[in-house]
Amino acid sequence: MSKRLVQAEFNVERDPERCIQCQVCVRQCSNQVHAYDAESDQVTCDEASCVGCQRCATLCPTNALTIKKAPPEFAPDNNWTSDVIQNIYRQAETGGVLLSAMGNDTAKVSWWDNILLNASQVTNPSIDPLREPMELTTFLGAKPNAVELNFDDQGGPSLATKLAPQLVLSTPIMFSAMSYGAISYNAFESLARAAGQYGTFANSGEGGLHKDFWPHGPNMIVQVASGRFGVDIDYLKVAAAVEIKIGQGAKPGIGGHLPGEKVDERISQTRMIPVGSDAISPAPHHDIYSIEDLRQLIYSLKEATRYQKPISVKIAAVHNVAAIASGIVRAGADIVAIDGYKGGTGAAPTMIRNNVGIPIEFALAAVDDRLRQEGIRNQASVVACGGFRSSADVVKAIALGADAVYIGTAALVALGCHLCQKCYTGKCNWGIATQDPYLTRRLNPEIGARRLVNLLRGWSHEIKEMMGGMGINAIESLRGNREHLRGVGLSDRELSILGIKAAGE
Numbered sequence: 001m002s003k004r005l006v007q008a009e010f011n012v013e014r015d016p017e018r019c020i021q022c023q024v025c026v027r028q029c030s031n032q033v034h035a036y037d038a039e040s041d042q043v044t045c046d047e048a049s050c051v052g053c054q055r056c057a058t059l060c061p062t063n064a065l066t067i068k069k070a071p072p073e074f075a076p077d078n079n080w081t082s083d084v085i086q087n088i089y090r091q092a093e094t095g096g097v098l099l100s101a102m103g104n105d106t107a108k109v110s111w112w113d114n115i116l117l118n119a120s121q122v123t124n125p126s127i128d129p130l131r132e133p134m135e136l137t138t139f140l141g142a143k144p145n146a147v148e149l150n151f152d153d154q155g156g157p158s159l160a161t162k163l164a165p166q167l168v169l170s171t172p173i174m175f176s177a178m179s180y181g182a183i184s185y186n187a188f189e190s191l192a193r194a195a196g197q198y199g200t201f202a203n204s205g206e207g208g209l210h211k212d213f214w215p216h217g218p219n220m221i222v223q224v225a226s227g228r229f230g231v232d233i234d235y236l237k238v239a240a241a242v243e244i245k246i247g248q249g250a251k252p253g254i255g256g257h258l259p260g261e262k263v264d265e266r267i268s269q270t271r272m273i274p275v276g277s278d279a280i281s282p283a284p285h286h287d288i289y290s291i292e293d294l295r296q297l298i299y300s301l302k303e304a305t306r307y308q309k310p311i312s313v314k315i316a317a318v319h320n321v322a323a324i325a326s327g328i329v330r331a332g333a334d335i336v337a338i339d340g341y342k343g344g345t346g347a348a349p350t351m352i353r354n355n356v357g358i359p360i361e362f363a364l365a366a367v368d369d370r371l372r373q374e375g376i377r378n379q380a381s382v383v384a385c386g387g388f389r390s391s392a393d394v395v396k397a398i399a400l401g402a403d404a405v406y407i408g409t410a411a412l413v414a415l416g417c418h419l420c421q422k423c424y425t426g427k428c429n430w431g432i433a434t435q436d437p438y439l440t441r442r443l444n445p446e447i448g449a450r451r452l453v454n455l456l457r458g459w460s461h462e463i464k465e466m467m468g469g470m471g472i473n474a475i476e477s478l479r480g481n482r483e484h485l486r487g488v489g490l491s492d493r494e495l496s497i498l499g500i501k502a503a504g505e
C-alpha cells in the first residue's frame, strides 16, 4: 500500500463570495497551503499541509477564510480515537518518533480548575487595590533564619546579617527558559525587553546569550545545561542569575536537539558551535551523577560569579520531586525551579510530553511541605512553571507555596502564537519559533515587548484584585497560605497531597 492514510488535520474553507483574490494568504502561509493559479486567476488550496495556525484567516482582508479542525473520518470510538489512529498511520508510514511542541494537550491536564480562592466577607474586610497600596515585590534567593541589627549612635539601626544575593521582581512572574534557536531573534528580544521594562526576568534557555542581548543582562537568567552551549565566564557574569538546567517538564529525562539547518551564523556565535552543526543536549549532565556532584557545580558557579548572583536549579516535576528538591536546597541552590508536565517546549516526543512527569500542582505542594518539614524552606526560593494560563493560576500557585512562577506558553500566546504545536518544523507563521529571516520579520520586538508588558500589567492588576478580595495587601502574606484555597471535585487523597480543605470545610 503506497497511498498515505493520514488525513488532513484541518479544513480550509474559502468563501468565493468574499475572496478578492488578493493572494495575502498565499504569501502568509509558510506551509504552501494556498497557491495562485495564473491560468484561472484563482487562489487554490491544498489543505493537507495546513497546521491550523490561523495566520491566513487572521490576515485575510475580507474574512473569506475559515480554518476548522477536520472532523474525524473514523467510526466513533472512545478508545481508538482519530488521533490515536492517525498517529499509528504516521508511524507506519515513517517509522519515526512522533513529535509535538508546546505543552501536553490531553484532556485532563489542569488541577488549578479544581482549586478555588477565598474572599473576605464581613470580618477581615477586603482591600480596594485602586485606593490602597498593594505589594507584589518579590525577592528570590536564600533568606536568613533570623536577622541581626547593629545599633550605633548615628542614625537608626543597620542590618548586621549578610544577606544572600537576591533577584528583585516587581511582580511574581518571570518568563520561562526559551532559547534563541528554539525561538526567533525577535521573539527573544521581545521577552528580554519586556522583562527589563516591567522589572522582572527572562531566561536565556540552554542556547547561550548572543552579545546583542548582553545589555539585557541585568534582567536575564542564563542557563547552564548539559550541552554547555554558550557558557563562558563572561556569559555567567553578564546575567543577574545562573540556572543549572537538569530537567524540563515537557520532556523529563531526555535531552534536546537543535538540527544543524537551524544553526546559522548568529546562532553558531551564541552557542559557540560551528555553523550548520547539530546542537545536541545530552539527557544527563555528564559530570553530575549525585547531589554531591551538583553541589560542586553550584559552588563552581558561585565562585565564578563571586557569590554575587543567585544560583537556581531547574528540574522537571517527577515522582520523587520533593526529595530531589530537598537535596538541591541542601546542595546550596538559592532557587529551585520546578517544571510540571504541562510545560511547553519547541520539540518533544509526543509520548513523553503527554505521559511522563507529574502536574505542577502536586509537585509544588509536595516540595513546599517537604522543605518546611525539614526546616529549610527559607534556604531557597521555589519557582513553579508548567502551563500557567492566567493570573488566577499564579495566585493559586503562590498560595500553594511558590515564591514566583515562570510563564512560557502564555508569553508566546501574547506574542501571537496560535498553539498550532508545530514549532519543531521551523515554519512558524507568526515569526516566533522560526529562524527563517522572512518569517522572523513578522514579529516586531518593540510591539512584542509592549504586548508582553501589557500581559504582565493586566495579570499583576488581577493578582492585586484577588489579594484585595482576600484582605491581603502583600504577596508575602499569600505565599504558602493554603487556608485561602479550597478544592472541588478532588479525592481525599488529592486534597491531602495538595494540603487544602474541600469547598465547604
Ligand code: SF4
Pocket: 014, 018, 019, 020, 021, 022, 023, 024, 025, 026, 043, 059, 060, 061, 062, 063, 064, 065
Ligand atoms: S487572503 Fe482572503 S481575499 Fe485574499 S486571496 Fe486569500 S482568501 Fe482571498
Ligand code: SF4
Pocket: 012, 028, 029, 030, 031, 032, 033, 034, 049, 050, 051, 052, 053, 054, 055, 056, 057, 067, 429
Ligand atoms: S497553515 Fe496556517 S497560514 Fe497556512 S493555511 Fe493553515 S491556517 Fe492558514
Ligand code: SF4
Pocket: 053, 101, 102, 412, 416, 417, 418, 419, 420, 421, 422, 423, 424, 427, 428, 429, 430, 431, 432, 433
Ligand atoms: S510558536 Fe508558532 S509554531 Fe509554535 S505553536 Fe505557536 S504559532 Fe505554532
